[in-house]
Amino acid sequence: MNYSQKQPQALNYRVPTSQTLLFPDPRPLVDRLGHDFFRQLTERPGVYLMRDAQGNILYVGKAKNLKKRLNSYRVANPDRLARRHLRLLRAVARIELQECADEAAALAKEAELLLSLKPKFNRAGTWPATPRFLVWQGDGRRLALAISETPAEGWQVFGPFGSGIVHLRSALARLLWFALNPALGSTVMPAGWVHGRLGEIATVSDAKSSEPDLRRIEMVLTEFFAGDHDGFIAWIGEKTKTLAHAHDLAVRDADRETVIQFMQAKARRTRQFNAPDPSAASKRMNLDSTMLFTDDNGPHP
Numbered sequence: 001m002n003y004s005q006k007q008p009q010a011l012n013y014r015v016p017t018s019q020t021l022l023f024p025d026p027r028p029l030v031d032r033l034g035h036d037f038f039r040q041l042t043e044r045p046g047v048y049l050m051r052d053a054q055g056n057i058l059y060v061g062k063a064k065n066l067k068k069r070l071n072s073y074r075v076a077n078p079d080r081l082a083r084r085h086l087r088l089l090r091a092v093a094r095i096e097l098q099e100c101a102d103e104a105a106a107l108a109k110e111a112e113l114l115l116s117l118k119p120k121f122n123r124a125g126t127w128p129a130t131p132r133f134l135v136w137q138g139d140g141r142r143l144a145l146a147i148s149e150t151p152a153e154g155w156q157v158f159g160p161f162g163s164g165i166v167h168l169r170s171a172l173a174r175l176l177w178f179a180l181n182p183a184l185g186s187t188v189m190p191a192g193w194v195h196g197r198l199g200e201i202a203t204v205s206d207a208k209s210s211e212p213d214l215r216r217i218e219m220v221l222t223e224f225f226a227g228d229h230d231g232f233i234a235w236i237g238e239k240t241k242t243l244a245h246a247h248d249l250a251v252r253d254a255d256r257e258t259v260i261q262f263m264q265a266k267a268r269r270t271r272q273f274n275a276p277d278p279s280a281a282s283k284r285m286n287l288d289s290t291m292l293f294t295d296d297n298g299p300h301p
Helices: 028-033 035-039 066-071 083-091 103-117 165-180 215-225 229-239 246-268 278-284
Strands: 046-051 057-063 094-099 132-138 143-148 156-161 201-204
Touching: 028 035, 028 083, 028 094, 035 066, 046 066, 046 103, 057 066, 057 083, 057 103, 066 094, 103 246, 132 165, 132 215, 143 165, 143 215, 156 165, 156 215, 165 201, 165 215, 165 229, 165 246, 215 229, 229 246
Parallel strands: none
Antiparallel strands: 046 057, 046 094, 132 143, 132 156, 143 201
């Protein structure tokens, strides 16, 4: 028999998943803290502080469910995690937990700790954010929403806040659009809005009517910024109950949750901002109220 011409036989049986890995993924936190640490974790919201062997705080995070969040750190797969993340997991010697009443409280506590501790492995939130304001105005037919560090005259002002105001404006703009255009939904929403790309000035209007009346929306928005958050959420629910597409309903629900969480966090915020210098208003944004709303022949924002 000519063995040199013998063809190799194919292996047709399935290899068990447990045998597909020659070496299991590293689990430095499990090795160091033990299985019982992860089994006994609380499922409540809170913040966690990761320390090294010398007690230095390496990382601060927050979680809606501490047990679920910390269990995500158990496996340190070098093919899936960034090197910075791997270095953190190898350096952690112990983890401290601080339970909070809810997720919004955990978010506020995390922000406070990041500013005061400036942990080595945290990148965002470790330095004070530039104060920003949500500004808006309407002319009865259109409503404009913008963000400014130095609000100009003629605009209603809400704030100041940090960078999170960007998410509030996006959520409000989409919710107001859905309230005005429930039958059309996102099909005629300005390009980019669904993904949070609103541009410098976001203008909300009724896409069906040539002479819309937005005075009711202006009143609802005024009451919302004055503190009637529940009334605003209920009004949005009533105006958008005819949304037909599942995607639009999902976006609406996510945006309502964003608004609720933002306002809850606002109520707990204790950090103060310095008032902006009114003389610098023209240096930041062109929010000239005389140019914002123009006729069809004029420039649009």
